[in-house]
Amino acid sequence: MKKLLLPALLTTALAACSSDPATNASVGDNVDGNNNKVESVNVQPNAGGRSTSPELSGLSQGSVYFDYDSFVIRAEGRPVINSNARYLNQNRGTKVLIQGNTDERGSHEYNLALGQKRANAVRQALKLLGVRDEQVEAVSLGKEKPRCFEVSESCYAQNRRGDFNYQ
């Protein structure tokens, strides 16, 4: 509709302009809001996955925690790694997504890269215990999925973690 009107409007505008005694006049284009059209899309998240395998639930929370600016698996994280490795070695067809996470300080993308370092550390630890590469995918959620939302060191510590997400 707007497009059809354009030539007529331009003619009107030019006519108006030529009768204008002032110098330097220019005629603007017609404003067409369609240039700014935005079509909304809703996405449904993929089926969630379980954070812990049924056999592992109860044994651990399925998370490994890290110190600030560190990618080293602490001693208290070893039992979680060991039990997950045992489960994966007994179930060679099972795949796990390791999701690395960070606290909220710093840029989104730099934190995504830091979370990847943590996920890679967990993947490496599983590999050393015999888990096959094709069973594990290491990814990062950066600072986007905090478990704790307060601005405090104890809260940050809960967010610096690697999670096991079984598919």
Next chain:
Amino acid sequence: MIKTSPLLSANTFCGFFRVLCAVLLGCLALNAHAEDSVTIDVIGTGADRIPIIIPVFENESSLPHPVSDIVRADLERSGAFQLVDIGPLSLPESRTPDLAAMKARGAHMALAASVRPSSDGGRYEIRFRLFNVQKPEREADIGGMMLFMPPAQHRLIAHRIADFIYEKILHIPGCFATRIAYVAKIGARYELQIADSDGVNAQPALRSAEPIISPAWSPDGQRLAYVSFEARKPIVYVHALATGQRQVLANFKGSNSAPAWAPDGSRLAVVLTKDGLSQLYTINANGSGVRRLTTSSGIDTEPAWSPDGQWIYFTSDRSGGPQIYRIAANGGNAERVTFEGAYNVTPRPSPDGKKLTFITRNEGRFQLAILDLASRQRMILNPEAARDESPSFAPNSNMILYATENGGKGVLETVSVDGGVKQRLSIQAADVREPAWGPLLK
């Protein structure tokens, strides 16, 4: 609401004094009346800001929505103009205003503007002329325009008028009639929203239950690349705004993130972890031809192309903490760009290629900084800030849009590149982050 900022600290190279001109205050109060959620910080003498009169348009009250207050807010926010208030007086476009009287009020420039109903019905005709009131009468008219305005397009028309004024006076394009993208968190949901450059007219492009980060405009302004976590891992999508059509750009094993369009739109830089840690790759806009660009033993991320397409700036921890580097877009050796401070991230070169904005950590606070690439001088733009992130240059390189925090919620602000004028955008959503300023559309 008007808030004044404390003095910029001594490390700013401009050495601003904080003075608020009474006339300017009057104008701000007028604006505040129209958009009362807007906060404007004015820092500095205003000595290099051009005093301009933007009166109420003749017959403006016949419009369903006022226009002149949007023009005023745009010019004010740019940091290049100082508004001179003449109260409810309008200056009809059909005759030359009393230049001496305007000059006596301290103005250098004045707009004369009128509204008439258009003959086609439903629309309005807006005519305006710009006068340099310091010139003799025969040279004072520096140009005018006539625009047809459907009532629903009053904001776009206002932004175009502001663009015209900006370009006529400063001889660089205005970019008020552009769009911005950002992510809003609404309850547990995430929305990628598109709004006008002043944060008004927000429209959701994508709604998701999972996070969305790093929106990046294609150079033609029609598509956004971004990272979505809807599949439990970061995947890069390219999304056509007008149709809502989405395509996976990069979904390799591991994480896929940080899309950045090459200036010609043919390919993007992305960060992939398919070969180990986060490294830079280039990929064609259709997802083909992935090619590794960096090979470091640490993190390489947050790529951004120089406007000539020759360089890619990025963040790397190859020397320990994160610092900014650049590498030729076709590969080669990386060279370090930042040396001051232990934590420098998110490099974004200005579209004119002269400056680089980034985030620096300063005693535990994350602050917006700007580096002059020729002189190597660095300035912290918000010395008071603690949580600045995600800077994005205006397409004319004269303002920066960024995210920061207020009362635990994310907000978006703009600042002029000299640090002189800062404004919080009045976005409807209460918690917003990850802004990206869209390109100028030809």
